[in-house]
Amino acid sequence: MAALEPYLIFTPSVLRYYVHHFASVYIQLLAGILMYIEQAKYFIRLCMGLATFKLTHLIVYAEIPVLVYLSGSVSAGVWLWAVIQATASWVFINLSFVITTHHHDEIWHQGDTTISGDFGLLQAEATRDRLECVHSPFAMYMFGDHVLHHLFPCVDHGYLEVLYPVLLQTLEEFGVEATLLRYSMWESVKGFARQTVREYEHHISTIARRSKVE
Structure with a gap:
C-alpha cells in the first residue's frame, strides 16, 4: 500500500485530486518503475539517517554481475537486469492490486461501515475470490481461494x-x-478502477446474522 501512495488512494474519505481519476490508467505506466522509485526512496532515507541499512536490500543488485557474465557485456547485462526488474514490478503490482480482489468498490475499506465487528467476518468482507481460479492449481498465483487465504x-x-x-x-x-x-x-479490473475514484463511504452487507439455531 505504501508503495502506491500517493499515486493511488483506496480509502474513500481521503481527498482526491483531479489526476486521481485517471489512476487506473497511469498505474500501468508507474507499475514498471515503482521498484526503482522505492529503491531511490530507501537510499535517500538511508542517507538522511531515517532508515537502517540491511544487507538483504542489496540482493537484487547481486543479479547484475551474473547477468553481465552471462551476456558477455556490461551494457547488455545491466539492460537485461533493468528489464527483468521492470517486468517483475509490473507483474507484481497488477497481480497484487489490479486483477486480484484486494481493492474493489464492493469490498470493505477503512471508513466503510459493516454490521460485523468479528475479525473473521471482516476478512470475508475485505476480500473476494477470483472466479476463474477457485479450486484451481493456479489458485496460489491468481488469488483463487482468497478469503480462506486471509483466514x-x-x-x-x-x-x-x-x-x-x-x-x-x-x-x-x-x-x-x-x-x-x-x-x-474483468470484474476485478473494473471494480479496482471504481474504487480508486470512490469518494464516498458505504455500507458493506455481504454478511447477515440470523438467530443461532440451538
Whole structure:
C-alpha cells in the first residue's frame, strides 16, 4: 500500500485530486518503475539517517554481475537486469492490486461501515475470490481461494480448498449467513478502477446474522 501512495488512494474519505481519476490508467505506466522509485526512496532515507541499512536490500543488485557474465557485456547485462526488474514490478503490482480482489468498490475499506465487528467476518468482507481460479492449481498465483487465504494465512495454499466445508459449518454453527462472492478478472479490473475514484463511504452487507439455531 505504501508503495502506491500517493499515486493511488483506496480509502474513500481521503481527498482526491483531479489526476486521481485517471489512476487506473497511469498505474500501468508507474507499475514498471515503482521498484526503482522505492529503491531511490530507501537510499535517500538511508542517507538522511531515517532508515537502517540491511544487507538483504542489496540482493537484487547481486543479479547484475551474473547477468553481465552471462551476456558477455556490461551494457547488455545491466539492460537485461533493468528489464527483468521492470517486468517483475509490473507483474507484481497488477497481480497484487489490479486483477486480484484486494481493492474493489464492493469490498470493505477503512471508513466503510459493516454490521460485523468479528475479525473473521471482516476478512470475508475485505476480500473476494477470483472466479476463474477457485479450486484451481493456479489458485496460489491468481488469488483463487482468497478469503480462506486471509483466514488461514499460514496454511499451504494447496490445502485451502479442503477448508471450505469447515468454514461453512462454522458459519452455520454461529448463525451467520455469508455470501462468499467471486469476481472474474474483468470484474476485478473494473471494480479496482471504481474504487480508486470512490469518494464516498458505504455500507458493506455481504454478511447477515440470523438467530443461532440451538
